[in-house]
Amino acid sequence: MLQPGAVGAARVVEGRASDLVVVGDFTGLAFASFQMTFAIIASAIISGSLVERVRFSAYCIMLALWSLLIYAPLCHWVWGPGSWIGQLGALDFAGGTVVHISSGVSGLVAGAILGPRKHVEKDMGPANAPFVILGGCLLWFGWLGFNGGSALSTTDGVAARAVATTFVAAASSMLTWLALERVLKGKSTSVGASVGAVAGLVVITPAAGFVTPGWSIAIGALGAPWCYLTVEAVNRINLVDDTLDAFGLHGSGGFAGAILTGIFAVDEGLIYSGSFVLLGKQIAGALAGVAFSAVGTAIIMGVMKMLFKLRIPEDQEIGGVDEHTHGESYHSSTKTYSAGGRMTESETSKESAPAEDQLISECGASWIPLITDYEPSPSESRSSDLCQVSAFASNVVKWSHDASVGEYARVAQSTAHQLALFAGGGSVTNLVGVDVASGDVRYCVDTGIGAVWSLCASGEPLRVLCGGSWTRPTHTAEVSGFDAMSGEKLFALDPGVGRYIVSTALRDGGTAFVSGENGMVVALDTATGEVKFRSDSMVEEVWSLEVASELGLILCSGGWSEKVSALDMRTGELRWGPVNATIGKVFSFQLVDSILLCGGADGLLAGIDPGSGDLRFTLAVNIGEIWSLAYDPKSRTLFCGGNNESVAAVQL
Incomplete structure (x- = not known):
């Protein structure tokens, strides 16, 4: 994609990248900016395996080292001039190996070295389902540019094919994921639809410009159960606290996409040629990405662990990283009380004393x-x-x-x-x-x-x-x-x-x-x-x-x-x-304003329609196991008592 020696540091810093020769219709600076987004996304995916217990400073240092020592070499091996994975003949249209395998596997390894969260037994689920849906929609829209732009041209029809296959694969994966939820858990969920769509987007990424829209339906339908079962396996085995399922969706999804590219790619794929040559190359390239990312991340994390602390203190972890590290909280309507019944310092100046009654x-x-x-x-x-x-x-x-x-x-x-x-x-x-x-x-x-x-x-x-x-x-x-x-x-x-x-x-x-x-x-x-x-x-x-x-x-x-x-x-x-x-084991239970509220072992609050049994919402309260509920109808406030020496007041 690049001519050797085309970029000088001064030219990049000064914005003079006229010597950057790019295959396609992009100017040099535009191409560099586009590639920068790939590196940023890969780094962001890793955070999903580390949240709620990693020190912010350690996280920043780790990502800087990882981007330089892991992402950049792997990106060059796949897409750079004279790259050995590229020369091998392995195909990666928009980052199945470069972005998703590298970040998903690295997140899994980093999460294993960092250790699990101390205040939860397993994944707590989404704190805000509507925001998950909104995020899924934004990802779906952005992914069209992610994959379509990787054609590096708008004149040969490849970009249009990449956009079409991306859209179709995401839809196919979403429907398959909903069907799996219905069969295995009894209900299809909006969160499942969003996660399923993301799984399809990941799986189609390495294949987007190489397959037809028709075969992208199969890729989405096959990728969804692969990712679904991987997510379930990681959570059930509980060896690694992959907080946001970064490995289950991105690591395994990227690997599945690489293999499916070897099967469905036009002309060279197994379906068209009857030959296993491309499939073998795809497996080799994907395994190289897995091995390099895993070993490299383990070395980076191991050295950092010897030099300084990676985790935040346990009391800050239980109290919340947002509060202690950044002085802010997503749940602005939730007040956390410390072990003396006093509000946290950020809330004390805002709230009046409790009522006499x-x-x-x-x-x-x-x-x-x-x-x-x-x-x-x-x-x-x-x-x-x-x-x-x-x-x-x-x-x-x-x-x-x-x-x-x-x-x-x-x-x-x-x-x-x-x-x-x-x-x-x-x-x-x-x-x-x-x-x-x-x-x-x-x-x-x-x-x-x-x-x-x-x-x-x-x-x-x-x-x-x-x-x-x-x-x-x-x-x-x-x-x-x-x-x-x-x-x-x-x-x-x-x-x-x-x-x-x-x-x-x-x-x-x-x-x-x-x-x-x-x-x-x-x-x-x-x-x-x-x-x-x-x-x-x-x-x-x-x-x-x-x-x-x-x-x-x-x-x-x-x-x-x-x-x-x-x-x-x-x-x-x-x-x-x-x-x-x-929500885990249901430890507390109360009927409030025609909604049944349940407090669980996973620190989640669920709202159930008492007439039909339909699940209306789940909310993360973050006070450990929720053992007690009490409701004040005047202020429409629900008080939740946890097992980590705190209670929370939730505005309903």
Whole structure:
């Protein structure tokens, strides 16, 4: 593509590249600028394997070295004059090996040396699906210039062919990806459509000017499952934290494109010539790109690791690289609280003190706001693991005392009755009623059911339901009902839901719902404990129940699975599900404004349509596992409690 010795440093710096002789219609400076975009894109792809834990300074140094020592030589080998891969006869129209194999493989190696993120178990998914779609559209549009411009001419029809094959392959890959999602996961997604299109764009890149639009359909359809299965394999094996699937899409997609070029290229490809010669050359060129990129990147990262630190400190990683390194955050509506209940420094000057009618609960070092300035609907209950409870205004404690319920306490409350209820989750098995205004204890009674794993209060007259766990020989997996105002026990029985009762819920009309270890949901009469029905939720270990009275549904989620289902509130019949919430294990669960919010082990918040079970959105909250949710309807704010000593407030 270039004549040897055509470029002098002074000419490039001064913009005088008239001596740069280029094959095609480009001037010298235009060609250099066009090639610069290839190097920039390759460097950007690598970042997808390193984000959320690499030091910014180390990243900049690494990319400078990589561009000079890895990208530039490989680019010359494929496209430069006298290049050995080019002389071999391997074809790479627009960068399958030069850009995608090099960056994807280098990202995988760099990510392996850097190590995985510490605050997540696996990929957390997209933080903003509409932005993923927008990004996919921009990439698709830009790729037409990426591949079409690589013809270096507009007069011989090659550029037009490259644009056409690029568009068709992306569409074919997108449709194939959607079909794979439907077959393997039960639903096709908009994010999947965007990712599938990008996979097709990558795979067609080395072949764009060498194949016909008809064969580009096959290239897209074959490249999509190749990339899909690679992404799934990397994530499941979990050997490398390839955060944005750079290797799965670009490394493996570029390799697949190189092979498919050897099969479908006009005249020389296997389909046309019946010869394996070009296919062999394509494999050799691609393997050379893999080997050089992998070894070179390993050497660069190894030397850098010996000289200085590559990773940010763990506390900054958990708190967020954007906040600590750059002083900014994408989630501008999310406020993160540190382990003292204080906002981060960037937010403190912007936010006023919490309202007087809030309750803040402290469990270890985590703070979980519980909103008490409104009367919950019959379907709502508030419960959370607590060790101490205090009401405050302007960060001044109004009252606090030992609630006499031991460790791992549960809490529920009723604003209308000015009553807070606590029950022991450990060795102390008391149920305690406390006056919210004064902090005076109204009663303290023994539940008689061992460790209380669940507690809820609702209805009129106000009832309290306690679910017990068989954790010691003296404990039983029973459920007890109490009169909330007096503490009088109304009933106690084994509902038959396994060794522990994880969730309880109440509704007006005198019905309580209980779930537990074996996935069964039991409906009880709140006055007598009589069993009304017993149904299988089809969810493993139902950790959370929500009663959607207006829909006539009981909503169930599994703490040891990603599943959510819905039962008929009156008959127990399965209405929909189980469906996958795609957020890891579902640890928290709440119905808010006709949307079911689920907090997961992957730090994601999912919104599910309670009527149909359709997944509406997912949102990354970035506070570790989301164990608790509480909603303030006045400000439309959802408070999320995590396991990394932080909570978040999300504007809905």
